[in-house]
Amino acid sequence: MAERDGGLLLFLTGAGISAESGIPTFRGPEGYWRVGSVNYRPQELATFQAFSRMPDVVWGWYLYRRGVCRHASPNAAHLAIVRAEERLGDRFHLVTQNVDGLHLRAGSSLARTYAIHGMIDFFRCARECTAETYPIPDALPLDWAKDRLPTPEERARLRCPRCGADGRPHVLFFDEYYDEPRFHCESAQRKALEASALVVVGTTGLTNLPMRIGAIAAQRRIPVHVVDLEPNPFVEFAEVTGGEFLRGPAGSLVPELVERLVG
Ligand SMILES: [Zn+2]
Known part of the structure; x- marks a missing residue:
């Protein structure tokens, strides 16, 4: 031993x-995410391709999941x-x-x-100017309503502290x-x-x-x-x-x- x-x-x-x-694993129905009339599946959202195309939608989903994890x-x-x-x-x-x-x-x-x-409580530079990770600021609420998108002010809090580029969730996406x-x-x-x-x-x-x-x-x-x-x-x-x-x-x-x- x-x-x-x-x-x-x-x-x-x-x-x-x-x-x-x-x-939950967020791979089943509990992970579905509705924006307007579109219903996204987790496998579609947890990709770098989706993040590049619709960062607000992907961020909203992760901020909601972060709240579930913290509770x-x-x-x-x-x-x-x-x-x-x-x-x-x-x-x-x-x-x-x-x-x-x-x-x-x-x-x-x-x-x-x-x-x-990765860790859902952290973000990092989407342009990868550094591998450094940062805690998601407390100003972003843990009681994140399902299907809510971040406001421009909230997105501004998730910028890379080093170069000012957009931040991304510090998770390994399916296409990475x-x-x-x-x-x-x-x-x-x-x-x-x-x-x-x-x-x-x-x-x-x-x-x-x-x-x-x-x-x-x-x-x-x-x-x-x-x-x-x-x-x-x-x-x-x-x-x-x-x-x-x-x-x-x-x-x-x-x-x-x-x-x-x-x-
Ligand atoms: Zn950066």
Whole structure:
């Protein structure tokens, strides 16, 4: 176990860990966004192409989602991961696909958390004059009504502080690629090469960086522990590494697992 052999314990989390906090995936009807008579689907809005064409519409959708995320609270699984970090210090790392900010609000440190799909509470320069990210200013309300667009004054608050260009949500759009300066892509894989165990919580492995992390763990034969409501591609990694598949809700299974691994 990570605690005994002095190795690194790596966590990889996805939407399933936040579902118990009431955060929808925004891929279904709850993500639909109406502007005038047009109804946009999430897959159409979360693209750089859509942002370039209709930045107000895309910003409105993200500011609404940011409000939904902020009104949710971290659950027992997020808190258990904080306890693992408290006990392991530098022998802990967290890679998350979630943009909701719940890990940081639970108490995970920014330094040991790689948000590989970005963070909904932050924006950055749309012209990419720097990889720097900035918190969305408090002046933008959290009680953002569904289908509301930002005013010109609100958009002005979201300009790049460095060059004055428009700001954009700090998220990885569907038509963009992972990179190191913004999304810690290489660092996340390096942690998978250093880890002595991997815990995968609530991710279906639909995107390629999480799957690569699982594959690295499987090649290195470090135990992969998978927590999910349903079987997913990571379960195969658990089987070949002598890890385990814990089927059920993260809120009860992750605290037990953390206790067992580092308690
Ligand atoms: Zn800029």
